[in-house]
Amino acid sequence: MNEAITLPGGVTAEPGMRIYNQKLGMWIFLASEVMFFTGLIGAYIILRFGTTAWALPGVPLEEGGTPLAINLTAFNTFMLICSSVTMVKAFAAIEHGDQKGLRRYLVATVLLGAAFVGIQVVEYIALAHEGFLPRCSEELAAVVPNCDLFGSTFYTMTGFHGTHVSIGVLCMIWVTVKAFRGKYTKENHGGVEVIGLYWHFVDLVWIMLFTIVYLI
Amino acid sequence: MATAAAAAAPLADAHHEELSFIRKYIFSTDHKIIGIQFLFASLAFLVLGGVLAILLRWQLGFPGEELPGVGTVAPKFYNSLVTMHGTFMVFFAVMPLLVGVYANYLIPLKIGAPDMAFPRLNMLSFWMFIQSGIVMTASLFVEGGAAGSGWTAYAPLSAVPQYTGASLGQQLWILSIVLFGASSLLGSVNYITTVINMRAPGMTLFRMPLSVWALFITAIIALLAIPIIAAAVIMLFFDLTLGTTFFLPADGGQPLLWQHLFWFFGHPEVYILILPAMGIISDVIANGSRKPVFGYHSMVLAIIAIAFLGWITWGHHMFQSGMNPLLGTSFMISTMAIAVPSAIKVFNWLGTMWRGNIRFHTPMLWAIGFVSLFTVGGLSGIFMASNAVDIFIHDTYFIVAHIHYVLFGGSLMAIFAAVYFWFPKMFGRMMSETWGKIHFVLTFIFYNLTFFPMHILGMAGHMRRIYDPTQYEFLQPYQPMNRFITISAILLFVVQLPFIVNFFWSLFRGKKADINPWQDNGLEWTVPSPPPHGNFAMTPTVYRGPYEFSVPGAEADYMPQSVPPSGSQ
Amino acid sequence: MDWLPGAASSYAADLDRIFYVILAITGLIFVGVQVALVYFIIKYRGRKGRQASYVEGSTKAEVIWTVIPAVIIVGIAVASQTVWSEIKDPNHFPTDALEVNVEARQFAWAFTYPGADGELGTDDDYIRYNQMHVPVNRPVVFNLTSVDVVHSFFVPAFRIKQDAVPGMNLRAWFEATEVGEYELACAELCGVAHGLMKGKIIVLSEDEFQSWAAEQS
Structure with a gap:
């Protein structure tokens, strides 16, 4: 697969990166995604360190602790990491021409990804119920330092990540349907590799977000 | 193999399928048609941006007086005019005219590829651009008026509807920018992949024309800068609609955060607007001078250096913003550094003309105009780069003069050069040389009459974006100059008429163009005018660089890139 | 030359001096470039039977027009910095x-x-x-x-x-x-x-x- 592009007429072009277009295109697109999350995370860092106080984990809520449910999200993080593993397994399966393995692991990836989004929605609803929103309830604003700002950054960053996972799940469903129709072969499975790149990237972003938003 | 099949797909389409009118000209995946679509759309936006400029200039030249047939300009409307003129010109005229039109049209043709790497994404990119343009245009007519916070949309002015009086207008502005960003992003992924992976045999990186180099580097800048503005405007949108507090100081937000994000995008954006122009001009000057570009490698390095330095200079827009004064010093140094590669480019263009045999065809005239006026814009930039001098001239007409010398005297001159130069390839007919030259001379004159006096206004301390200069005693003596500028601006607008007429007349009635009317070396001049779907009947092989003009001993004074060396066959 | 408005503060003259120095330097370069441009247009205008010289560049020239702007720029930056810190640095208030x-x-x-x-x-x-x-x-x-x-x-x-x-x-x-x-x-x-x-x-x-x-x- 990693051969030079062949132009019509059978002539070989300049070797380029020796990566096929779709994969190269995805890498390039991910570079822009890195910048997008850099913008969001950069804003978070500037806002957080521009103020004096911030909600910290490991502190009771009444003493300025975080309103976030860390354990639930830690479990969610674990699931997303698992979905990366199943994604790797799916790709490994089709590299060996294992159609059954490909389908099984793709379905697992879709389910794990969808579960991640589902748990995130549950988390949002619970938080909103507690009054934690971009405009916090008065009770919460009284104990959580800079609650509005915390809410603004929290929902924007995790929300955009959740949107990315959701889009990923939709694309993954499409790839899975194609896999069930037998469109991928041992030789030709660029689609699986390309969606895999995106999936691992989204996973990686989450590990960073989880660390800086929930853990520190 | 998927790859080969994907690359061959557009060709297969062309050969095996008669395309309907809609598939061929409207929802086309052919990079040439998409380039032409961008050309028509962004020229229309250029006219719209010009109309907005005339309206705001009217108010400055004749404050409070009635513009015949239009009426007076109210202060709120004036702010919308300022905002929308900048927005349309930057995002919907100059950027798509350079990148949307010429990256699309030229990259595959000039590197010997049948189409872009992702033709469908390319089509999607164009239609997202149209959507964003429609949204932005619609925002002119909504209740509360269009956005009035400047094209820089400084928060909190832009983040609270009561501050400008425009609510829906500002939201549509943001929506449009997000759509525009998505369109640009798709384009960039396409251009970068195409240049890396789809060059014809022999088209090594250092045999690429400078226009392709510049468009390639520009695509990389856009790829990395656009997401930043997307993130910023989305936060702004949330502040406006969902009650977040990113930029609202009363609730812990930071107005300077907006400025940092905006200019971290905004300064690279400036280079998105000028680098492709520099590349195009290099091609045209070499062709017009019948000489190789002077110092090809240093020209490439200068493009890369400017692109790199562009990332660490954003703070010079914020010298007076309340940023730490020590940062002011470091941003001055990085900004000043950009003068060096810019100077190299200007001197190399002069070096290219030196001992040439210059043909004054219309594109060459515009290219010479570019060198002359870009020099002014580059030199006036040094005033702003000096943090001390900037204290006085920041936010005055000196800045307005500077940006117009770079973006109009620079970028737009290059765009006109490009339109005249590649028109025969795009449409198979020549534009009228006579009218092209008349257009150039009149534009050059009225351009300078309009924008040069703005330097003097700026030195007098004339603030930007003020509604009525006569309100200030110290500016009253300059009112005749303001009036002069307004009249010149109107004339500058009027003398674009020959271009419009020439363009459309030539489209249908122009002299038929042959394959290579300018006797140029690029691969695009080896295929019919206009080139067929799929571009090349046989993939060309490239034997030399793009600027082999007047090679000693050669028969003609040009040597196309794909002609085999004599004696090799 | 009286293009800047009348100066009425203690540091105005310092700022104006840098402004005029930059004006002089850039003015000189401006005139130089435009004169060269016009001279080349006339001298090297296309004529039948003439051929352009095949010159691809000159490292010496490149070095010259890299170093000279760099030196000028450093000079302007140093001069600006003094005035900048005089006006804006809180430690010098x-x-x-x-x-x-x-x-x-x-x-x-x-x-x-x-x-x-x-x-x-x-x-x-x-x-x-x-x-x-x-x-x-x-x-x-x-x-x-x-x-x-x-x-x-x-x-x-x-x-x-x-x-x-x-x-x-x-x-x-x-x-x-x-x-x-x-x-x-x-x-x-x-x-x-x-x-x-x-x-x-x-x-x-x-x-x-x-x-x-x-x-x-």
Whole structure:
């Protein structure tokens, strides 16, 4: 697969990166995604360190602790990491021409990804119920330092990540349907590799977000 | 193999399928048609941006007086005019005219590829651009008026509807920018992949024309800068609609955060607007001078250096913003550094003309105009780069003069050069040389009459974006100059008429163009005018660089890139 | 040459000097480039039977026109830095200055003066709108903020410009050197009446200022 592009007429072009277009295109697109999350995370860092106080984990809520449910999200993080593993397994399966393995692991990836989004929605609803929103309830604003700002950054960053996972799940469903129709072969499975790149990237972003938003 | 099949797909389409009118000209995946679509759309936006400029200039030249047939300009409307003129010109005229039109049209043709790497994404990119343009245009007519916070949309002015009086207008502005960003992003992924992976045999990186180099580097800048503005405007949108507090100081937000994000995008954006122009001009000057570009490698390095330095200079827009004064010093140094590669480019263009045999065809005239006026814009930039001098001239007409010398005297001159130069390839007919030259001379004159006096206004301390200069005693003596500028601006607008007429007349009635009317070396001049779907009947092989003009001993004074060396066959 | 407005502050002359030095340098380069351009256009205009010289470049020339601009740029940067820190660096602000709070809002300026006790933040402070009275030849340090959007405090005659940012308290200073009235403008787009957000700086002799201040409290 990693051969030079062949132009019509059978002539070989300049070797380029020796990566096929779709994969190269995805890498390039991910570079822009890195910048997008850099913008969001950069804003978070500037806002957080521009103020004096911030909600910290490991502190009771009444003493300025975080309103976030860390354990639930830690479990969610674990699931997303698992979905990366199943994604790797799916790709490994089709590299060996294992159609059954490909389908099984793709379905697992879709389910794990969808579960991640589902748990995130549950988390949002619970938080909103507690009054934690971009405009916090008065009770919460009284104990959580800079609650509005915390809410603004929290929902924007995790929300955009959740949107990315959701889009990923939709694309993954499409790839899975194609896999069930037998469109991928041992030789030709660029689609699986390309969606895999995106999936691992989204996973990686989450590990960073989880660390800086929930853990520190 | 998927790859080969994907690359061959557009060709297969062309050969095996008669395309309907809609598939061929409207929802086309052919990079040439998409380039032409961008050309028509962004020229229309250029006219719209010009109309907005005339309206705001009217108010400055004749404050409070009635513009015949239009009426007076109210202060709120004036702010919308300022905002929308900048927005349309930057995002919907100059950027798509350079990148949307010429990256699309030229990259595959000039590197010997049948189409872009992702033709469908390319089509999607164009239609997202149209959507964003429609949204932005619609925002002119909504209740509360269009956005009035400047094209820089400084928060909190832009983040609270009561501050400008425009609510829906500002939201549509943001929506449009997000759509525009998505369109640009798709384009960039396409251009970068195409240049890396789809060059014809022999088209090594250092045999690429400078226009392709510049468009390639520009695509990389856009790829990395656009997401930043997307993130910023989305936060702004949330502040406006969902009650977040990113930029609202009363609730812990930071107005300077907006400025940092905006200019971290905004300064690279400036280079998105000028680098492709520099590349195009290099091609045209070499062709017009019948000489190789002077110092090809240093020209490439200068493009890369400017692109790199562009990332660490954003703070010079914020010298007076309340940023730490020590940062002011470091941003001055990085900004000043950009003068060096810019100077190299200007001197190399002069070096290219030196001992040439210059043909004054219309594109060459515009290219010479570019060198002359870009020099002014580059030199006036040094005033702003000096943090001390900037204290006085920041936010005055000196800045307005500077940006117009770079973006109009620079970028737009290059765009006109490009339109005249590649028109025969795009449409198979020549534009009228006579009218092209008349257009150039009149534009050059009225351009300078309009924008040069703005330097003097700026030195007098004339603030930007003020509604009525006569309100200030110290500016009253300059009112005749303001009036002069307004009249010149109107004339500058009027003398674009020959271009419009020439363009459309030539489209249908122009002299038929042959394959290579300018006797140029690029691969695009080896295929019919206009080139067929799929571009090349046989993939060309490239034997030399793009600027082999007047090679000693050669028969003609040009040597196309794909002609085999004599004696090799 | 009198293109910049009349200068009436202690550091105006320093800033103007750099401006004119840059003007001279860039003016020279401007003329040089345009003359070369016109000369080449005439000298190397296309004629039948002539051929362009095949020149691909010259490393020597490249080095020359890389090094010379670099040297000029360094010179300008060094000169600018001195004046920049004189005007903007809080560590170089004059001591023994009159201290005033300036608050910008859509679309007015409010100036808070220390009362008879000479200290801000006490009961005898008084506020004046759109007119700022200051003594001549005595530095004035002001604490600048905004209640709504970003404004910019700009007195062309003093060569001072400083943005007023809501949520931030920014310090700046000037020392007027001539008695008279000077216009104060907002230089940052701040809303519908941005162009009308003007004020006056009224520079009085020390005696006049003292009696003016006495009248206020």
